[in-house]
Amino acid sequence: MKYxxxxxxxxxxxxxxVHVELGTATKMFDAAPNTFGGGPNTNITxxxxxxxxxxxxxxxxxxxxxxxxxxxxxxxxxxxCRFARxxxxxxxxxxxxxxxxxxxxxxxxxxxxxELEDGTMFTIPVERAHMEEDAGKNTHIGGATGRIHxxxxxxxxxNRAGVPLVEIxxxxxxxxxxxAAEVASTYVRTLRDIFRALDVSEARMEQGNVRADVNVSxxxxxxxxxxTRTETKNVNSFRSIERAVRYEIARQATxxxxxxxxVQETRHFHEGTGETSSGRPKSDADDYRYFPEPDLVPLxxxxxxxxxxxxxxxxxxxxxxxxxxxxxxxxDLEMRDVVNAGLLEAIEDxxxxxxxxxxxxxxxxxxxxxxxxxxxxxxxxxxxxxxVAALIGLINDGKLNDKLAKDVLxxxxxxxGEPAEVMSARGLEIVEDTGALEAAVEEAIAANPxxxxxxxxxxxxxxxxxxxxxxKATRGQADAGKAKDLILAKING
Amino acid sequence: xxxxxxxxxxxxEHLASLSRIAMGEDELKSLAGDLSTILSNVAxxxxxxxxxxxxxxxxxxxxxxxxxxxxxETLTNEQALASAPASADEKFLxxxxxxEE
Numbered sequence: 001m002k003y004x005x006x007x008x009x010x011x012x013x014x015x016x017x018v019h020v021e022l023g024t025a026t027k028m029f030d031a032a033p034n035t036f037g038g039g040p041n042t043n044i045t046x047x048x049x050x051x052x053x054x055x056x057x058x059x060x061x062x063x064x065x066x067x068x069x070x071x072x073x074x075x076x077x078x079x080x081c082r083f084a085r086x087x088x089x090x091x092x093x094x095x096x097x098x099x100x101x102x103x104x105x106x107x108x109x110x111x112x113x114x115e116l117e118d119g120t121m122f123t124i125p126v127e128r129a130h131m132e133e134d135a136g137k138n139t140h141i142g143g144a145t146g147r148i149h150x151x152x153x154x155x156x157x158x159n160r161a162g163v164p165l166v167e168i169x170x171x172x173x174x175x176x177x178x179x180a181a182e183v184a185s186t187y188v189r190t191l192r193d194i195f196r197a198l199d200v201s202e203a204r205m206e207q208g209n210v211r212a213d214v215n216v217s218x219x220x221x222x223x224x225x226x227x228t229r230t231e232t233k234n235v236n237s238f239r240s241i242e243r244a245v246r247y248e249i250a251r252q253a254t255x256x257x258x259x260x261x262x263v264q265e266t267r268h269f270h271e272g273t274g275e276t277s278s279g280r281p282k283s284d285a286d287d288y289r290y291f292p293e294p295d296l297v298p299l300x301x302x303x304x305x306x307x308x309x310x311x312x313x314x315x316x317x318x319x320x321x322x323x324x325x326x327x328x329x330x331x332d333l334e335m336r337d338v339v340n341a342g343l344l345e346a347i348e349d350x351x352x353x354x355x356x357x358x359x360x361x362x363x364x365x366x367x368x369x370x371x372x373x374x375x376x377x378x379x380x381x382x383x384x385x386x387x388v389a390a391l392i393g394l395i396n397d398g399k400l401n402d403k404l405a406k407d408v409l410x411x412x413x414x415x416x417g418e419p420a421e422v423m424s425a426r427g428l429e430i431v432e433d434t435g436a437l438e439a440a441v442e443e444a445i446a447a448n449p450x451x452x453x454x455x456x457x458x459x460x461x462x463x464x465x466x467x468x469x470x471x472k473a474t475r476g477q478a479d480a481g482k483a484k485d486l487i488l489a490k491i492n493g
Numbered sequence: 494x495x496x497x498x499x500x501x502x503x504x505x506e507h508l509a510s511l512s513r514i515a516m517g518e519d520e521l522k523s524l525a526g527d528l529s530t531i532l533s534n535v536a537x538x539x540x541x542x543x544x545x546x547x548x549x550x551x552x553x554x555x556x557x558x559x560x561x562x563x564x565x566e567t568l569t570n571e572q573a574l575a576s577a578p579a580s581a582d583e584k585f586l587x588x589x590x591x592x593e594e
Contacts, residue, residue, distance in 0.1 A: 024562050031565030040583040041573040045565070049573065061562035082550055089513060091587040139584070155584035158573070287511055292550030300556040 003246045006253030011222050012180040014245060015215035015229070016124075018168045018191055021134060021208070022065045023201045027162035028133045029056030029099060029296075034164065036207060040157040048162045050095030055295050058083075062164040063106070065200040066131045067301060067309050069166050070107025072194050072316060073126050080300045081106045083131070083293040091156050092135040100167075102290040105130035106299070113318055114190045116182055119336055124187050125171040134163040172226060180216075181245040185238040188212050193317040205237055212241055216248040218256060227252075228262040232276050235269045243274040251276070324348065328357035337365055342378065349385030355392040363388050367406050371413050382413045390419040403476055404428045430479045440473035441466075441486045455491055463487055500528040 001009075024034050030047035046054035070077050084102040110126040137160055142152030168191065176183045192210050195203040203210050217229035230252070235244045247269075252262050266279040315323070321344065325335040328351070338344055343364045350360035364379060368388065372379040391409060394400045400408060400423065411422040423429050444466045445452055454462035463484055470483050502521040505528065509516045516524070570583050579586040 026562050026564050031560070031563065032567050033564045039570055041570050041585070042567065044568050044573055046568070049568075051576075057558065057560040059562050060559035063559065080556070087511075091585070091590065138590070140590075142589075153589050154587050155582055156587055157584050287507075289511065294551065297551050297553070297555040297558050 001254040001257055003250040006250050007178040010218040010253055012249050013217050014173045014180050014184055016170050017213040019165050019211045020195050020201050022164040024061045024164050028059050028062045028164035043159040066106050066166050068198050070129050071310050073110035075107035075110035077306045078106050080298055082298050083296045084290045085293050086288045092138050100132035101130035114186045127169045127171045129166055129168045132165050134160050134165050136161040181242040184245045185241040189238050197314050197317050214244050218252045228264050230267050232267045232269050244269045247276055346380050346385050350389045353386050353389035355389040359392045387412055398479055399429050430477050437478055440470045444469040500525045
């Protein structure tokens with residue numbers, strides 16, 4: 001069954017678990033550095049390896065970041081909470097358990113407002129955010145595809161073992177209808193932006209700082225009980241999240257149509273095909289035998305600490321967008337275009353550097369975006385906000401017109417230098433020599449007596465017909481405003 | 494001994510399999526009995542602990558033991574791998590992982 005048909009026939013319910021690696025200096029329970037890269041098995045201590053006699057101690061910064069995330073998601077911060085052992089055998093977990101939180105998470109019951117591309121708002125109910133640690137990395141050797149099947153043995157690097165994570169779990173998200181896939185990816189994108197605004201993580205999807213598990217189930221109608229769900233693990237880009245949700249909706253609908261049952265299981269997403277495949281069914285192995293971690297004492301975040309952290313919360317991305325739209329006087333549509341193009345910060349910085357908001361928006365979403373598109377780069381990789389502000393400054397000073405400014409911009413994007421340098425070096429500056437401009441104007445007037453008559457008759461638009469020849473004579477460097485003034489002065493004078 | 498604290502051989506078998514411990518029929522039966530006795534003895538605590546005594550997970554009344562986020566001493570790769578049964582390419586080498594992912 002196709003996705004489009006599936007979504008008409010069934011009501012999808014999604015649930016999302018997001019793991020974010022915190023950008024602390026050290027791991028959650030030991031003083032090993034929390035850094036990306038470095039030689040294998042070097043960012044570790046006896047505690048990272050779970051060696052006998054080693055004991056964990058909680059990283060204060062990790063707790064602080066978890067509380068900040070909880071507050072930003074509108075959660076209640078627990079008066080008291082505990083860590084728990086989640087027991088399972090897998091070589092990337094050296095202790096044979098993951099230190100996590102079970103029935104006492106640090107943050108619970110919040111919500112996240114998300115805005116879809118067309119401006120539709122949606123509220124995502126958050127069940128909890130809890131602290132835990134990341135696992136090491138396995139490399140499977142001997143298998144053709146690097147996956148487990150067919151592998152002879154595995155190599156383990158524990159550098160990532162113990163890196164602080166916060167896991168954010170939603171309640172079942174209902175009422176998305178045919179926008180389920182979009183809601184899923186926008187939610188994760190919104191969280192990513194919040195993590196960055198809070199400065200608690202680099203939150204780079206491509207480095208695995210943010211990872212999502214996507215639960216999908218279908219039911220006959222919004223009144224029916226929830227259907228059996230599948231959990232697609234580790235979907236690690238916004239596009240993949242959308243594809244995985246769409247694929248699961250279509251796949252489950254096909255099974256249901258054939259009278260088959262959905263198996264509750266974890267599934268894997270394949271980037272290449274956009275499909276998911278069966279991982280392992282939920283089974284006895286999911287009995288994690290959680291129990292309170294005896295090596296760690298309860299955590300009781302004082303209300304003073306929580307309020308102190310609440311006071312330091314930065315403006316969150318959604319609030320910031322609303323505020324800037326007002327200050328800049330952008331319409332909803334203009335603001336969405338800017339946000340969707342990822343140009344909000346660039347425009348904010350350009351305005352800080354002295355440009356008018358409307359001009360900053362025009363250049364970033366216009367010519368800079370066009371050039372970037374050609375080069376298959378992001379606009380901010382091409383030029384800096386300071387350069388765009390400088391370009392706009394040159395236009396305002398009457399040294400460049402829009403056409404010349406585009407030439408300057410192209411050269412700046414090609415790395416020829418700063419706007420003012422490029423303008424001088426290439427001789428693109430608007431002709432200040434009034435003599436040359438006057439000559440061009442006189443020539444144009446002499447050559448076009450019919451146009452002159454129209455202008456005299458009050459048809460001001462006709463001036464445009466004279467601008468062509470004037471621009472041609474001055475190689476595009478004439479200031480259109482000055483030329484117009486001169487034309488009127490000569491005709492009416 | 495109350496009904497709820499009785500442990501069945503099936504429950505022991507389940508726990509043994511989760512813990513990767515192989516056990517025979519006899520062991521499962523005798524351990525079920527032992528565990529039932531241990532649980533019922535521990536359950537006596539409920540008789541003396543009133544509603545005003547909260548459940549605790551730690552023998553010492555301590556909370557908020559935290560450390561500053563400062564990097565400390567780490568192991569070298571050689572030290573880390575010194576006690577490993579097998580290693581390759583500066584990593585721990587473990588047997589093939591079967592049937593799970």
